Amino acid sequence: GAGVSQSPSNKVTEKGKDVELRCDPISGHTALYWYRQSLGQGLEFLIYFQGNSAPDKSGLPSDRFSAERTGGSVSTLTIQRTQQEDSAVYLCASSTTSPDTQYFGPGTRLTVL
Amino acid sequence: KNEVEQSPQNLTAQEGEFITINCSYSVGISALHWLQQHPGGGIVSLFMLSSGKKKHGRLIATINIQEKHSSLHITASHPRDSAVYICAVSPSRGGSNYKLTFGKGTLLTVNP
Numbered sequence: 001g002a003g004v005s006q007s008p009s010n011k012v013t014e015k016g017k018d019v020e021l022r023c024d025p026i027s028g029h030t031a032l033y034w035y036r037q038s039l040g041q042g043l044e045f046l047i048y049f050q051g052n053s054a055p056d057k058s059g060l061p062s063d064r065f066s067a068e069r070t071g072g073s074v075s076t077l078t079i080q081r082t083q084q085e086d087s088a089v090y091l092c093a094s095s096t097t098s099p100d101t102q103y104f105g106p107g108t109r110l111t112v113l
Numbered sequence: 114k115n116e117v118e119q120s121p122q123n124l125t126a127q128e129g130e131f132i133t134i135n136c137s138y139s140v141g142i143s144a145l146h147w148l149q150q151h152p153g154g155g156i157v158s159l160f161m162l163s164s165g166k167k168k169h170g171r172l173i174a175t176i177n178i179q180e181k182h183s184s185l186h187i188t189a190s191h192p193r194d195s196a197v198y199i200c201a202v203s204p205s206r207g208g209s210n211y212k213l214t215f216g217k218g219t220l221l222t223v224n225p
Contacts, residue, residue, distance in 0.1 A: 102158055
């Protein structure tokens with residue numbers, strides 16, 4: 001079946017602009033995660049959605065970052081007023097439950113000029 | 114000190130060699146994950162384990178909960194095994210077992 005998909009695969013934007021990153025999880029997976037992978041920093045947790053429960057937003061680095069998940073499926077990560085330090089690969093993953101094997105999307109490479 | 118430490122950071126091997134990558138962690142966990150990331154590629158989950166040992170093909174993962182240590186072994190290594198291998202833990206504290214903490218990864222290069 002189809003894996004986790006993300007779009008766009010690459011995004012170049014100017015400092016101060018807003019960006020939206022999309023994640024389509026595997027059908028039937030109730031858990032959805034966003035991570036950020038910065039050069040030299042490794043992977044860091046951003047946000048977690050589980051079914052209809054309130055998301056855990058504790059990993060979001062600032063209030064410029066927000067995410068939503070509509071209908072328990074597709075998720076959008078929004079970064080407002082982008083800064084150069086936001087440049088990174090943003091990865092989405094999904095799983096049937098948690099903790100469980102997570103299936104990662106290909107990521108969106110964000111470059112803020 | 115990071116909660117998850119991997120060693121070595123870089124590893125170069127000749128095709129056919131037996132490879133070991135180590136992961137130590139400092140928190141109580143509900144599970145430990147080994148992930149693989151090829152250059153420019155996505156991340157693939159190799160193993161999730163909470164005790165003992167798991168094997169898949171030429172890959173073997175072990176965990177010692179008492180010592181807070183896990184190893185990933187690759188037998189008969191091949192150039193296609195060249196990738197970054199990442200250890201991550203699901204903490205057991207307070208219902209946050211979904212919040213993975215990651216090691217910085219081990220870059221493995223297998224030369225033909």
